[in-house]
Amino acid sequence: MSSRLLSGVATLALFAGAATAQDLKFAPGADARFDWASYEAFAAAHDLAGEQITVFGPWLGPDQELVESVLAYFAAATGADVRYTGSDSFEQQIVVDLEAGSAPNIAVFPQPGLAADMAARGFLTPLGEDAEAWMTEAYAAGPSWVALGVYAGADGSDAFYAFPYKADVKSLVWYSPENFEDAGYEVPQTMEELKALTDQIVADGETPWCIGLGSGGATGWPATDWVEDLLLRTQTPDVYDGWVTNEIAFDDPRIVGAIEEFGWFARNDAYVAGGAGVVASTDFRDSPKGLFDSPPQCYMHRQASFIPAFFPEGTEVGVDVDFFYFPAYAEKDLGSPVLGAGTLFTITKDSPAAHALIDFLQTPIAHEVWMAQGGFLTPYSAANPDVYANDVLKGLGEILTNATTFRFDGSDLMPGGVGAGSFWTGMVDYAGGKPAADVAAEIQASWDALK
Template identity: 65%
Template sequence: MKFPVGEDTTFNWDSLEAFKAAHGDLAGQEVTVLGPWLGGDKDLFESVIPYFEEATGVDVKYSGSDSFEQQIVIDAEAGSPPDVAIFPQPGLAAGLAAKGQLKPLPDEVGTWITENYAAGDSWAKLVTYKGPDGADHVYAFPYKADVKSLVWYVPENLEDAGYEVPETLEDLKALTEQIAADGEKPWCVGLGSGGATGWPATDWVEDMMLRNNPPEDYDAWTTNELKFNDPKVVKAIDDFGWFAKNEDFVAGGVGSVAATDFRDSPKGLFASPPACYLHHAASFITTFFPEGTIVGEDADFFYMPAPADGALGQPVVGGGTLFSVLTDNPAGPAFIEFLQTPIAHEIWMAQQGFLTPHKGVNPEAYQDETVKRMGDVLLNATTFRFDGSDLMPGAIGAGAFWTGMVDFVGGKSAQEAGDAIQATWDALN
């Protein structure tokens, strides 16, 4: 075990004891878990599992796959599903729920999420899907979150040049113009990602949607009640274009935006002289910073600011992973219950790459100030919305939306891009 039970007092060991008392009757069971995590992420997840095993006597077998999305469908359809699956995308979970492949969780789980997660209603809605009977049930439990509404920068580069961290969206635009006026490039934007090229732009557009419009519009947009070529959506795409389609604002020029790999684009921040000063990316981007970069010292982030008028509060776009039960194995629901204990969050928090909206955990468990501040972005969110492209049907959110954004930075107008994506969506129905 990573942290000996009961030793470090920042952890809520009581919650583990309480869980143990309630689930002592599962000894000898085995539970298989299939998820998308490999490599370092897998090691981190597997550092949490022993606490569950120790408390219940259940043997947890985790396997990871980088083609999780295909794997889970094949396994479920063929009749050999894992007991628990970890979905990186709600759309996929909703699809399997409708086919009856997922087991509904007790209704209390929904209430629990509403009460114990920051922006709990948003989270609860995210995991409520229509079952095969057409009725709404809670089918998944969100555990581990990412924040996408972040802007990364090198503090000393900003200080040396005399720039201030912007507090509002207007300030951010002013800063962008000022850096450009000083003869430098403010932004590094890279949309490249192999077959998924274009997805980083969807995060921008989602951020813009939530900064221009109430969250209800955002929800309507993800279900296509609000059309993709609606003026509101076109405006959001154009707002992204304000940053990314201006030769003076982007390192390497607009032509390089779609060609630059998203994993390479943050490196411009660290070049000397700096190729750019700002980079919009999710919390996991730190993995792709040059080796030896100390986050919080060499690099830092600020919340992608909201408009100054404050009418829409502090909206946050994020991602997260959802745990679902697929079999009747009683150890599966027990594992979901384990994930509700603060200790299951704190063990991973104390390491790296983990954020949680759980209000009952001790924030002191975060390994450093930077991650804690990222966690605060989640906890302070007045509105939390899941990455919209993950909520849309695969053909849009993992297809037309991506290519539409590549076309948009390649020269098409926002209206044309919106029309093209909407045309694909119309063809689906």
């Protein structure tokens, strides 16, 4: 009886698997905005019938459905059996799998720092010079994207190991346009105006910012984004690049200055909803909800492009809430720097199908399918921006393609012990009232200890 039940469940699962492979979100050839020619050409060039390819990444839940909908096109074009699994503890699990030798074909790293570690230990397969040359040409600010995927291998020589696909823009401030209208505020164009607006809101008896650093074991990371964004707005990109590689020490006055800029916003009781004391303990997923309270707890929230997933149910982005670019200082003439993040596709177990999947990511259709469903931004300029699911995403995409300076999230580039360790805890200490210079010195000491 129970074995019959089990096999019933197994067949059911089998059918369900087959069904998702067949169900393409957009019928090929139907919508003229999509680049179907690239899909047809890819399908004609690749036949992988009967091959299985496994993909392991950090996406779960709704995001998992989205990535599977893109992979379904690869499966339909080549006949390969594509399996995606996600994990919330990707960073730990991929290390165990690579060390033990049970790696998937493709691993999707959210952090270049970790991918570089794995490449240095010889676990990754180079993607080849064609992919590198393609990305230099096709991505906006191409060389800076390529640089994210070039690491030293086990033999010490540099090669292109990781393919950046799917980006997040971090330099954004979210606000409610109607609350701004009610109070008569204008969207600030420069950092000076943003600071003046902050003071203005306080003078009106309201609270300007919602800031929350809480994130379970990763508490503190939202503050690292603030510091990175502010460093790009107070110093040249060279300083930023030197900082993430530790050529410029963490306790350099220029870095301490950026931390203190963050303190200007977050350590002032009048500027933050609930007071500066609750910044470190408020969960980052809950903090944007203050924008939508009645009366509003705060007027602005600085967070990356993924945050609408945590807005209250029924919130319509573009109507109830909108974003503006976290502005730069007018007086400093540093252009309009953009801080971002993204995920990197790497080959962890070599097979022809794995290389074919990397080729697939170089077709416009692989980008457009996800763009049209939301939650996805791409610097690939040949992907049609008209397919973005809404105008807000299109606006975000334009920020990415128009950036004069694009820099990847610095804490993801630093070694794990700093970027996912002492930097986070240091920022929690700083938000709690510790002097910036002391915090920076401690982080530098932890970095020295890793060398």
